[in-house]
Amino acid sequence: xxxxxxxxxxxxxxxxxxxxxxxxxxxxxxxxxxxxxxxxxxxxxxxxxxxxxxxxxxxxxxxxxxxxxxxxxxxxxxxxxxxxxxxxxxxxxxxxxxxxxxxxxxxxxxxxxxxxxxxxxxxxxxxxxxxxxxxxxxxxxxxxxxxxx
Amino acid sequence: xxxxxxxxxxxxxxxxxxxxxxxxxxxxxxxxxxxxxxxxxxxxxxxxxxxxxxxxxxxxxxxxxxxxxxxxxxxxxxxxxxxxxxxxxxxxxxxxxxxxxxxxxxxxxxxxxxxxxxxxxxxxxxxxxxxxxxxxxxxxxxxx
Numbered sequence: 506x507x508x509x510x511x512x513x514x515x516x517x518x519x520x521x522x523x524x525x526x527x528x529x530x531x532x533x534x535x536x537x538x539x540x541x542x543x544x545x546x547x548x549x550x551x552x553x554x555x556x557x558x559x560x561x562x563x564x565x566x567x568x569x570x571x572x573x574x575x576x577x578x579x580x581x582x583x584x585x586x587x588x589x590x591x592x593x594x595x596x597x598x599x600x601x602x603x604x605x606x607x608x609x610x611x612x613x614x615x616x617x618x619x620x621x622x623x624x625x626x627x628x629x630x631x632x633x634x635x636x637x638x639x640x641x642x643x644x645x646x647x648x649x650x651x652x653x654x
Numbered sequence: 655x656x657x658x659x660x661x662x663x664x665x666x667x668x669x670x671x672x673x674x675x676x677x678x679x680x681x682x683x684x685x686x687x688x689x690x691x692x693x694x695x696x697x698x699x700x701x702x703x704x705x706x707x708x709x710x711x712x713x714x715x716x717x718x719x720x721x722x723x724x725x726x727x728x729x730x731x732x733x734x735x736x737x738x739x740x741x742x743x744x745x746x747x748x749x750x751x752x753x754x755x756x757x758x759x760x761x762x763x764x765x766x767x768x769x770x771x772x773x774x775x776x777x778x779x780x781x782x783x784x785x786x787x788x789x790x791x792x793x794x795x796x797x798x
Contacts, residue, residue: 541688567722591714
């Protein structure tokens with residue numbers, strides 16, 4: 506592996522935005538996600554119980570947007586690395602995501618820099634993603650860091 | 655239904671009610687299916703070991719979801735999770751209990767909202783905290 510993972514040319518990609526894509530939120534997908542993470546909260550699982558709760562409908566658990574698919578731009582970075590680890594995420598919540606919502610997803614390459622880890626040179630890639638519903642209301646933002654080595 | 659906490663009842667330093675999780679390889683497969691994250695290090699032991707890992711490891715995003723559960727349980731039906739951040743400091747393997755824990759680090763009324771900030775983490779049975787973060791929660795205030 507070369508000792509320079511993040512070239513000047515790669516750095517020029519900072520600020521790049523992905524093509525927006527849309528995801529239609531299915532009730533069953535919310536329920537399956539809640540079941541997979543093992544969260545029994547009725548507002549994520551049970552339409553009948555959720556009707557009596559605050560939003561009058563089921564809503565998505567906090568990390569549900571992870572099911573909307575990989576960030577397309579990460580595939581285009583071509584860092585020449587083989588392994589990737591999730592470094593962490595910062596989420597901010599504005600509007601709940603409800604069944605039937607059509608969520609537009611846009612990602613932006615916020616930062617990319619090289620660091621030296623135990624396993625050699627690593628690239629830290631920070632991507633900011635916004636999730637906006639069909640009414641133009643911002644629901645969620647996510648700032649996630651991935652480690653490429 | 656979880657107990658509802660009110661802003662007035664929560665003190666800085668108070669413990670967030672813990673949530674115990676028991677991740678299994680089956681749960682990792684379910685999570686792979688539900689999230690669409692099919693990276694083999696999370697369900698294929700041979701692949702994971704060929705990549706220098708001791709075995710399959712828990713998705714970071716699943717550990718994030720465990721801390722999300724801790725936070726939304728604490729917020730309760732009338733509270734609201736506003737921010738959630740997590741950092742992964744180490745890997746965790748299935749078959750070992752993880753306890754989501756937290757402690758209130760700050761309280762403030764800002765813009766009319768009653769905000770409670772918590773340090774949160776996942777702890778294994780050895781006491782390692784491989785996932786840490788913060789949650790910002792808006793709690794309801796007791797009426798008048």
